[in-house]
Amino acid sequence: MLGKNLFLYQLGVGTPTDMIGTIHADTIGLSAICMVGILGVGSLVASSMKVDGPGGKMQAIVESIYLFVDDLAHGQIGAHYKPFFPLIAAIFIFVLTGNFLGVGPYKLFEEIIPGWPKLNAETGPHAEAFEIASPTTDFNVTLGLALVALIVYLGSGFWKHGGHYAKTLFLTPMAPIEVMDMVVRPSTLALRLMVVITADELMRGAFLLMCPILVPTAIMGFELFIGVIQAFVFALLTSIYIGLTVAEHH
Numbered sequence: 001m002l003g004k005n006l007f008l009y010q011l012g013v014g015t016p017t018d019m020i021g022t023i024h025a026d027t028i029g030l031s032a033i034c035m036v037g038i039l040g041v042g043s044l045v046a047s048s049m050k051v052d053g054p055g056g057k058m059q060a061i062v063e064s065i066y067l068f069v070d071d072l073a074h075g076q077i078g079a080h081y082k083p084f085f086p087l088i089a090a091i092f093i094f095v096l097t098g099n100f101l102g103v104g105p106y107k108l109f110e111e112i113i114p115g116w117p118k119l120n121a122e123t124g125p126h127a128e129a130f131e132i133a134s135p136t137t138d139f140n141v142t143l144g145l146a147l148v149a150l151i152v153y154l155g156s157g158f159w160k161h162g163g164h165y166a167k168t169l170f171l172t173p174m175a176p177i178e179v180m181d182m183v184v185r186p187s188t189l190a191l192r193l194m195v196v197i198t199a200d201e202l203m204r205g206a207f208l209l210m211c212p213i214l215v216p217t218a219i220m221g222f223e224l225f226i227g228v229i230q231a232f233v234f235a236l237l238t239s240i241y242i243g244l245t246v247a248e249h250h
Helices: 004-010 025-048 057-077 082-101 106-112 139-161 163-170 175-210 215-247
Strands: none
Touching (some): 082 139, 139 175
16 A cells, blocks of 8 residues: 555565655655645636525535634634634645545455556565555655644744744743653644554555455545544644644743
């Protein structure tokens, strides 16, 4: 499985069949697919949106996501949430799309679709079927998102409190704890998302091997639910961190 194979390789198991040299080609490609898909859907919806009267189903979905993220950001950050809303929305939508991209019976396609591509050059019973995994199973993606959240988290402190924020970070008795916090928060954000989504995909792969017809359908439904929860948690914690920084250090 793309992504899963890389995760296992990083733990010392298997081979990095989804890498080109030291480049995680699958992660780059799948992340690009997510971004192009989000922009494409957004463009289509924007061109058909109606101001007066009810819009279509897609407009209703987009408006629901907008209101959900708006309430989330406003509730955690407060009155100054608007500058940070695009980031929170982008994180939520990208993580949600990435999580959903990995949910599918891709391994089963080898059984029902003639000529389904192989992941590597091997042939015979040991050849591994091409299978898509969520880009959020790659620590590089989750850490990148977490570092963006950290940069905005720190930037919001300077934006709100100026030089006093730097003094609080580095020139007070609490400075070591603040510095440690800057390491712990993005690390926990990145690891939580990667581990949970990877565990879901490994669980689905196991059930597909044991019972490839009915049980995996329920597992995939559970994966979609977990994908929504993890996107919400990532956006929620980012909003909380920004809200704490904007509110603290008066």
